[in-house]
Structures are given as C-alpha cells and as structure tokens.
Amino acid sequence: MSLAVAPVRADRARGRVRxxxxxxxxxxxLLVVVAAxxxxxxxxxxxxxxxxxxxxxxxxxxxxxxVRDLRVPRxxxxxxxxxxxxxxxxxxxxxxxxxxxxxxxxxxxxxxxLAVVVAITWFxxxxxxxxxxxxxxxxxxxxxxVYGLAGRGSAPSPVTLAITGTATTAVLTSLIxxxxxxxxxxxxxxxxxxxxxxxGRDLAAAGALWPYLLAGLLLAFGVGRSVDLLALGDDxxxxxxxxxxxxxxxxxxAVVLLAGTATALAGPLLLVGLVVPHLVRPLxxxxxxxxxxxxxxxxxxxxxxxxxxxxxxARPAEVEAGIVAAFLGAPVLIALVRRTRLV
Amino acid sequence: MDRRVEVGxxxxxxxxxxxxxxxxxAGDAEAGGGARxxxxxxxxxxxxxxxxxxGLVxxxxxxxxxLLVGAGLxxxxxxxxxxAVVEALLGHGPGSFVVLQLRAPRxxxxxxxxxxxxxxxAAFQSVLxxxxxxxxxxxxxxxxxxxxxxxxxxxxxxGPRVAAAALxxxxxxxxxxxVASWKRGLSGERFVLVGVAASLLVQAVTGxxxxxxxxRDVPAALVWMxxxxxxxxxxxxxxxAVACAVLLPALAVAGRRLPVLALGDDxxxxxxAAPTxxxxxxxxxxxxxxxxxxxxxxxxxxxxxxxxxxxxRASGTAGAGLTAAALTGAALVxxxxxxxxxxxGDLPVGVVTALVGGPVLWWLxxxxxxxxxxx
Numbered sequence: 001m002s003l004a005v006a007p008v009r010a011d012r013a014r015g016r017v018r019x020x021x022x023x024x025x026x027x028x029x030l031l032v033v034v035a036a037x038x039x040x041x042x043x044x045x046x047x048x049x050x051x052x053x054x055x056x057x058x059x060x061x062x063x064x065x066x067v068r069d070l071r072v073p074r075x076x077x078x079x080x081x082x083x084x085x086x087x088x089x090x091x092x093x094x095x096x097x098x099x100x101x102x103x104x105x106x107x108x109x110x111x112x113x114l115a116v117v118v119a120i121t122w123f124x125x126x127x128x129x130x131x132x133x134x135x136x137x138x139x140x141x142x143x144x145x146v147y148g149l150a151g152r153g154s155a156p157s158p159v160t161l162a163i164t165g166t167a168t169t170a171v172l173t174s175l176i177x178x179x180x181x182x183x184x185x186x187x188x189x190x191x192x193x194x195x196x197x198x199x200g201r202d203l204a205a206a207g208a209l210w211p212y213l214l215a216g217l218l219l220a221f222g223v224g225r226s227v228d229l230l231a232l233g234d235d236x237x238x239x240x241x242x243x244x245x246x247x248x249x250x251x252x253x254a255v256v257l258l259a260g261t262a263t264a265l266a267g268p269l270l271l272v273g274l275v276v277p278h279l280v281r282p283l284x285x286x287x288x289x290x291x292x293x294x295x296x297x298x299x300x301x302x303x304x305x306x307x308x309x310x311x312x313x314a315r316p317a318e319v320e321a322g323i324v325a326a327f328l329g330a331p332v333l334i335a336l337v338r339r340t341r342l343v
Numbered sequence: 344m345d346r347r348v349e350v351g352x353x354x355x356x357x358x359x360x361x362x363x364x365x366x367x368x369a370g371d372a373e374a375g376g377g378a379r380x381x382x383x384x385x386x387x388x389x390x391x392x393x394x395x396x397x398g399l400v401x402x403x404x405x406x407x408x409x410l411l412v413g414a415g416l417x418x419x420x421x422x423x424x425x426x427a428v429v430e431a432l433l434g435h436g437p438g439s440f441v442v443l444q445l446r447a448p449r450x451x452x453x454x455x456x457x458x459x460x461x462x463x464x465a466a467f468q469s470v471l472x473x474x475x476x477x478x479x480x481x482x483x484x485x486x487x488x489x490x491x492x493x494x495x496x497x498x499x500x501x502g503p504r505v506a507a508a509a510l511x512x513x514x515x516x517x518x519x520x521x522v523a524s525w526k527r528g529l530s531g532e533r534f535v536l537v538g539v540a541a542s543l544l545v546q547a548v549t550g551x552x553x554x555x556x557x558x559r560d561v562p563a564a565l566v567w568m569x570x571x572x573x574x575x576x577x578x579x580x581x582x583x584a585v586a587c588a589v590l591l592p593a594l595a596v597a598g599r600r601l602p603v604l605a606l607g608d609d610x611x612x613x614x615x616a617a618p619t620x621x622x623x624x625x626x627x628x629x630x631x632x633x634x635x636x637x638x639x640x641x642x643x644x645x646x647x648x649x650x651x652x653x654x655x656r657a658s659g660t661a662g663a664g665l666t667a668a669a670l671t672g673a674a675l676v677x678x679x680x681x682x683x684x685x686x687x688g689d690l691p692v693g694v695v696t697a698l699v700g701g702p703v704l705w706w707l708x709x710x711x712x713x714x715x716x717x718x
Binding site: 100105149160162163164166167168170171173174175177178180181184187188191192194270271319320322323326327329330333334337338 | 473475476479480523524526533535536537539540541542543544546547548550551553554558561562565566568569644645648690691693694697698700701704705
C-alpha cells in the first residue's frame, strides 16, 4: 500500500514546488511592472530620483511630487483593483464551472456606473471618495440581477450568462445616457470615471475600501476547497461534507465584495476578471486556491501594466487603463471562443 | 447553449406542439365529422389555427402602423384633421409645407427604420438560435455608434457624412465578427460570443472618444448615439428607401430557410439545406438593413432586440415571424417617437425605446431563463 502512495505523494510535492516557483516568478514580474509604473510616464524622471522620492522626499521638488502624488496612488489603485478582479473572475469561473463567467461581463461595471451617475445627479456627490459607496452598491445590485436572471432553475450556459450580462449592460447604459443627456454637469464628471481611468483618483478611496477587498479575499480562499469539491457534483460534494448551498452563497458574497470594490476604486475595467484566470491556469493547475493565488497576482500585473501602456502609447496624453485592458482582453476572449467548445 | 431542438416555424412546429396548442380547435374539427384520421386532423387544425392567428396579428399590426403614421402626420403645433392631412399630402392646402417637409420625413424615417431594425433583429435571433442575440448586443449597432461618434467628435462632421461613417462602422464590425468567428463554417454560438467581445471593444472606443472630446460637443454625439428620427431629410431617406426596397425582399427570400435551420445543423443538412450559406445570406441582408438604418437615425435602442420576441409572443408561433417582427419594429419606433416628441418635450426617440425596451427585455429574460425561444 505504502509503495503505491509514496510516488503519488512525491508527485504532488513536486507539483507544489513547481507551482510555488511559478508564483514566485509571477511576483517578480509584478514587482517589475510596479517599478515601471513608478518610473515611467509623460514626465521623464531618472530612476535615482524615483527612488529618492520614495525614500526621503524633498518638499517642493516637482519630480518627487509627481512620483508621490500621482504615480504612487494610481499604482496602488491598479494593484488593488487588479487583484480584486482577478480573484473575483477565478472564483466565479470555479463556482459556476463556466469559462465565460466574469463580473465585468455580467454587468458589474454598468451597475456601478449607473449608481455613480445617480450619485452625481440626484445626490449631488462631487468627490470621487463619495462615489465609491454608490459604485459598490450598484455593482452588487447588478451582479445579483444578472445572476438571478440567468441562473433561474438550472445552471446557466456560458452563452446565456454572457448575453444576459451584455443585455443588462445595454439597458443600464441606455439609462445612463438618458440621465447624461439632460444634465451636462454630470456628463463632465462621469465620462472620466466611466472609462476605467486610474489617473486623478484619490488614495483615500484605497484607504477606505481595502478592508472589503481583504474580507473578499479571505472568504474566497476560505471557500476554495469547497469549490473544488463542488466541481465533482453537488451529491459527491455533500457526501464529502460540503454544504453546497452555503458554499455558493459565501462564494457569491466574495465575488460581489471583490468585484464591487475593484470597480468602485478604478471604474469599469472590462475583461480583466475573465481573461486572467484563463491565462494563469496552465501554470496554476486546477485547484481553486492555486488558481485564486495566481489570478490575484495576474490581475494586479494586467491592470498596472495596462495603465503603464496607456501612459506610454499616447504621450503626453494617455489612454485609460480600462480601454487598454479591453483591447488586451478582447483578443484573448475571441481566442478562447475559437479554441474551446463552449456547449 | 443547449442542443435541444428549438422547434421552429410552421413547417416543423405542429408535430410536437400542435396537439397541445390547439385542443379547442381540434374539438371543432372532430365535431365536424373529420375524426377518421384523428392525429392528422388535429395537426392540420392546429396548423390552420396558428396560421389564422398570425394572419390576424399581421393585419392588426398593419392597422396599428397606419394609425401611427396618420397620428404622426396630423399631430403637432398645428393639429390637422384626416381630410387636411390627405389634402396636404397631395400638395394642396395650408398644411402642405408642414406635413410634407417637417412631419412626413420624420414619420417615413421612423417607419422604414422600424421595419429594418425589427426584421433584422428577428433574423439575427433566428439564425443564431438565441432570442437575445440581436445586433445591438453583438457590437454591430455599437460599431455604427463608435464610428458616428468619431465622425461627430473628431472630424466635426454632421448629416450625411456621419451616416456614411456609421454605415462603414457597422459593416466593419459585422465583417470582423464574422471573420473572427469563422471556423469551418459559421456557428451561431461562436458568432454570439465573438460579438459580445466586439461590443466590449467598441464600447471602449466610444468611451475613449467621449473622454477626448470637448464637453460641449458630447451631447450632440450622445443624441445621435441614442437615436433620433428628427434630423432625417428626404435625400437621406431616399437612400434608406432604396436599401429597404432591395434588402427587405432579399431577407424575406433568404429567410425562408430559417425554419429548417432552426432544427439544428445536422438535421438541416439532412433535409438538404446548406446551413452556412443560408446563414451568411440572412445575416448579410440583416446587417445591411441595420447599417443603413443606423446611418440614417442612429441606433434606436432595443427595437431590434425586442421586436422579434414581442411578435413571436403575439402570434403564438415559435418561428422567425419576420413580417410581424418588422411591423412590430415600425410600430415601436413610431409610437415611441410620438411619445418622445409630444409628451416629453422633443427628446430623441431612443430614450423612449430604451426606457420601454429595458424592462421588456428583463421580463423576457425572467420568463424564458435566457435560452429558450419565447413561444
């Protein structure tokens, strides 16, 4: 007996070492991207100056001010939003066993957008730090709505889920347009929020919202094992001691927290949650917790990198991170659709 | 998407559902003495009943559309009676300028665009075998929006040149989606999912354009992107009319294969229909209609989306019901325009159709769970 077990154990241990190694490499890549985000931009600043700005800043130095007041906040926000979206996408795909499950595709962005428009127009909220609560609420409401519509009865098919989300986005976008047409002041404020821009956002928002992200992550990792067992089917999972209904509920709550907070921080970032889990799965394997860990890092890399790319391709102007992410993500989605049989 | 056969069209429907649908009528037929071949009689009676019902629905819709056209011509700052409208249309009387130059273009634009959007949406939904797969969701109207917005915001164009840009935008996206989803033929599911990706892309482009532009120019682009019949003039309408005159019959001819395609590729092939060419023909005609229509008025939200399902529900058939869908689209746009123009202080018609269409869509989703045809 022990003869048969030993090679399996050794095999598992090797797999674990390999995955840990890959995750380490991914973390190094994340560091590189973060460094690039701090060092690169429309204003050329020498690497030494960047370091000096971080370690012992000089008051009144323009370079130091740019690094500390502009680049650090957007890097932090990109990291937080990216890790939230990556984790939310991975968890959602795991729970629904649906390769196209993605909070962004399911209308989270548009729900948050509508809530922000309402906040600006009817509640007179003008500070971005005031939007975040509305965005969080709108994102949660949209997720529940789409999932409720598509998930009635049996588990919804990938196509149903995707198209329900897109249809909901279309409805919400029309409502937003109606409000914007009648109110020019709202339009001016809203249009920058709506494209997923990391520029000009307040670090205070990150300070206020990080506990929600942390709670979402803890829930996600906590429920990871149950999600793996749910993949074997509800009956088997129940036999192995998983409470299926409760596990799904916890996972759903985690998705709303993660995706809602990320959207509240950075605006709608389309397709990040969808493509990151697919990109990391060859490295991460199938276990939900590994996929989550890889997706957290991968999401952060993608969003921060999208922001850096957006800053560089249109210097001295910039293209918002959400737009770059959409252009990076759409080809991945199309490749995915072509490769797999999603029936 | 589930592979269950979605029973479609008068050709195939009765075999499965006739007995259930038409119990009452079957009773009549049997009382009449034709009970010898009971099964066939039931099927026949069911078929006849459904044909009668869809005929009535089409007639009713024609009446409704005519009524709305009349209302559109007679209502306004100067209210004209039916006699005065006819007189004005013939070029006599005091109202002839108002009717011929101001009201008629708007009504004709609403009518033609409504027909085009309604039929194109129903054709898409039928070909792709998904009641939610309309051109507004698959990025085709979005492509027209993005191109139109670019023309307004970047180039400062207006009028026919915006229309031309929108036409190009819709065609480029539609071709792109078809090419990107092509893999040994055109599958409905791949087309839908690639279309969803395309719609996200064009949304990003539109968002980018709106942030770059002068905030004073943005409302003009938004009005156009919501869709409005108010700016239509005769020269543009002539283009739209010619396109409709060519493409509507073409779609009707190509659409005769739809009930067979709805049985699924394998069965359709077995019955002698080549799925891919038939699909391409129908989609091409539908894209043409969407493109020209959007070029004229902008994408009027949800008309393409909800016309088909509403028509199917009204006429009680599961097939494409292209005629009923076209008329439903026309009725929606005309009625929406009357409301937008006279009750809401001249908002673009797309605002009304969006406010009505959104809830209708959610209702449809909650009724059907998404994939099944609204029967």
